[in-house]
Amino acid sequence: MAKKKTISLEGAIKTDAGLTYKGVVMEPIVEKCEGCERIVPFEDEKYCPTYAQPEIKWAKGVCNFATHVRADVDKTGKVKVNPLKASKRAARGR
Numbered sequence: 309m310a311k312k313k314t315i316s317l318e319g320a321i322k323t324d325a326g327l328t329y330k331g332v333v334m335e336p337i338v339e340k341c342e343g344c345e346r347i348v349p350f351e352d353e354k355y356c357p358t359y360a361q362p363e364i365k366w367a368k369g370v371c372n373f374a375t376h377v378r379a380d381v382d383k384t385g386k387v388k389v390n391p392l393k394a395s396k397r398a399a400r401g402r
C-alpha cells in the first residue's frame with residue numbers, strides 16, 4: 309500500500325493577514341475540524357492544507373473534505389453530520 313503523503317506547511321510565512329502559504333492566506337481550523345486527518349499544525353496553531361478557510365467551508369454546511377465526519381441528508385432535506393466511526397457501526401448493523 310502506498311504510504312500516505314504527509315503534507316507539511318514548510319515555507320509558510322506568518323503575516324498580519326494570517327498564515328501565507330504559496331500565496332494563499334490560510335485561516336486556522338475551526339472547532340468542527342477537530343479530529344480531521346487533514347489538519348496540519350504550524351507553530352501554535354492548526355491549519356488545513358486542503359481548505360484555506362475552514363470557517364467558511366463549514367459555514368456552508370459540512371466540509372466535504374473532512375476525514376472524520378460524513379454528511380448525510382435526511383428525508384427532510386436536513387444535513388446531518390455523523391462521526392465516521394458511528395456511521396460505520398450503523399452500516400454494519402443494517
Ligand code: SF4
Pocket residue numbers: 337338340341344345346347355356357358359361362365371372373374375
Ligand atoms: S478538510 Fe475540512 S474538516 Fe478537515 S481540516 Fe480542512 S476544513 Fe477542516
